[in-house]
Amino acid sequence: ITHLVWLRNDLRCLDNPALYFASLEANSAQEGVAVIVTPTPIQWAQHNESDAKNGLRAGLIRNLAKTLARLGIPLHILEANTFDQLPDTIAAFCLSNKIEHLWFNRDLPIHEQQRDQALCEQLQQHQINTHIQATDIIVPQDVLSQQGTPFKVFTPFFNRWITILAQQDMTPFPAPNSQAEALPEPNLDLTWEKPFREDLWPADHDTAKQKLWQFCHHKERHYQEGRDYPIEPATSTLSPYLALGALGPRQCLEAIFYTCSQEEKRWQDSIWLKELAWRDFYRQLMGHFPFLCRNQPFKPETNALIWRHNAEEFQAWCEGRTGFPIVDAAMRQLNQTGWMHNRLRMVTASFFSKLMFADWRKGEAYFMSKLIDGEFAANNGGWQWSASTGCDAAPYFRVFNPTRQSQTYDKNGDFIRRFVPELAKLDAKSIHSPKPEQRKQCHYPEPIIDYKPARLAAIAAFDELKRS
Ligand code: FAD
Numbered sequence: 001i002t003h004l005v006w007l008r009n010d011l012r013c014l015d016n017p018a019l020y021f022a023s024l025e026a027n028s029a030q031e032g033v034a035v036i037v038t039p040t041p042i043q044w045a046q047h048n049e050s051d052a053k054n055g056l057r058a059g060l061i062r063n064l065a066k067t068l069a070r071l072g073i074p075l076h077i078l079e080a081n082t083f084d085q086l087p088d089t090i091a092a093f094c095l096s097n098k099i100e101h102l103w104f105n106r107d108l109p110i111h112e113q114q115r116d117q118a119l120c121e122q123l124q125q126h127q128i129n130t131h132i133q134a135t136d137i138i139v140p141q142d143v144l145s146q147q148g149t150p151f152k153v154f155t156p157f158f159n160r161w162i163t164i165l166a167q168q169d170m171t172p173f174p175a176p177n178s179q180a181e182a183l184p185e186p187n188l189d190l191t192w193e194k195p196f197r198e199d200l201w202p203a204d205h206d207t208a209k210q211k212l213w214q215f216c217h218h219k220e221r222h223y224q225e226g227r228d229y230p231i232e233p234a235t236s237t238l239s240p241y242l243a244l245g246a247l248g249p250r251q252c253l254e255a256i257f258y259t260c261s262q263e264e265k266r267w268q269d270s271i272w273l274k275e276l277a278w279r280d281f282y283r284q285l286m287g288h289f290p291f292l293c294r295n296q297p298f299k300p301e302t303n304a305l306i307w308r309h310n311a312e313e314f315q316a317w318c319e320g321r322t323g324f325p326i327v328d329a330a331m332r333q334l335n336q337t338g339w340m341h342n343r344l345r346m347v348t349a350s351f352f353s354k355l356m357f358a359d360w361r362k363g364e365a366y367f368m369s370k371l372i373d374g375e376f377a378a379n380n381g382g383w384q385w386s387a388s389t390g391c392d393a394a395p396y397f398r399v400f401n402p403t404r405q406s407q408t409y410d411k412n413g414d415f416i417r418r419f420v421p422e423l424a425k426l427d428a429k430s431i432h433s434p435k436p437e438q439r440k441q442c443h444y445p446e447p448i449i450d451y452k453p454a455r456l457a458a459i460a461a462f463d464e465l466k467r468s
Pocket residue numbers: 227235236237238239240242243272275276278279280282340341342343345346349367371373374375376378379380381382383386
């Protein structure tokens with residue numbers, strides 16, 4: 001082999017530019033291609049990555065290794081503890097295998113960029129080919145205002161983004177060419193593998209692709225009406241596959257373009273596509289403002305807020321024992337499945353940062369440690385939006401009323417019943433905010449927060465910030 005493709009958060013064969021171009025070049029020069037994957041369990045722990053995400057990641061690596069073996073491409077695991085160790089590990093592999101060309105798709109977060117930079121310096125004798133469009137639909141440096149500056153507000157970002165999208169060829173890259181004969185099925189040793197809810201999230205690329213096409217064919221047209229109701233299976237639930245790169249952005253576009261053309265709709269009007277644009281929006285913020293990766297709020301003045309630290313409240317929130325049924329149902333959904341509905345991510349994050357007035361960074365870290373779809377940019381963006389510390393965030397005086405959210409988006413209480421079974425017998429009216437005697441009967445806790453004064457206190461703290 002002379003061409004080595006290094007896969008990271010792009011664990012797929014299809015729509016993978018680095019893999020595709022490496023195989024093209026290798027084929028035309030009659031050279032070989034191999035793939036490496038580099039688990040860094042300690043680094044992942046430092047980034048708070050969840051067991052669920054690592055479980056799915058391991059499964060996807062196994063699945064990918066099988067597919068590549070059928071194409072005659074070997075997949076090697078090079079394990080290291082942290083990103084710092086990777087340049088030496090990869091350089092040693094390149095030396096002993098006489099690798100001349102290294103290929104990878106670029107990553108945006110700051111530690112990942114430092115890792116790649118260090119490797120490039122170490123491998124100066126090698127030809128390194130990097131490709132950009134593997135994770136974002138449009139890369140951050142291409143979506144700029146007329147003044148050449150990054151957008152800090154979503155709507156103008158989206159208008160520019162969609163204009164560029166209409167001008168680009170977004171056809172997915174095909175699978176790599178097969179290399180000679182198929183290889184035997186690999187038996188990988190993934191010491192860091194963790195159990196996860198594989199019944200909900202099959203570690204299989206074909207299933208993920210099918211899920212995408214089924215969503216686009218059957219559900220996308222009802223997305224706008226259904227997407228805010230957690231009991232409805234109205235959203236795609238593709239986020240874990242996008243986060244690990246089992247699905248590529250061009251694959252999503254292909255499906256949405258095709259469905260819209262079948263239904264004679266303008267793809268530009270797809271609300272689902274707009275959600276994918278939010279993903280790019282938060283990613284470009286992370287790329288342009290690296291201080292976001294260093295625990296800093298987008299609005300520096302919010303560093304002066306004095307957050308409350310109450311260990312018991314924090315624990316109750318984590319475990320789904322706040323006494324607010326919708327919040328508890330949501331947190332239990334997260335703990336049990338590794339995923340939480342978007343409406344509920346907003347409700348629980350607003351509850352945490354406004355009503356508990358707890359430091360949003362602690363909530364962000366807890367989410368990351370449980371989410372199967374944990375992605376730094378989207379998670380940080382969502383938390384800073386909810387805490388009103390981010391750019392284009394919720395206005396600080398917008399404090400979600402959990403009971404009203406519950407009455408609106410879980411009208412009959414069915415979502416609550418699913419995850420808070422002790423309340424299952426309550427009627428649709430009382431389930432959102434049970435009376436004290438009902439709580440006692442159901443062994444369900446009293447609310448840990450008094451909504452009205454907590455809301456006013458949060459607004460007053462932000463008002464004070466404005467004055468000073
Ligand atoms: P769909 O509604 O089907 O949307 C399609 C895809 O678009 C999603 O899979 C996701 O990749 C992207 N997307 C949708 N909404 C958003 C959004 N608001 N911001 C960024 N991308 C979006 N999403 C993550 O992928 N990882 C996270 O770690 C994450 N943390 C969040 C934390 C908070 C506090 C909030 C409010 C939101 C967070 N989100 C995160 C965004 C959103 O909740 C999830 O992407 C969505 O719920 C995933 O479900 P789905 O795949 O069914 O989404």
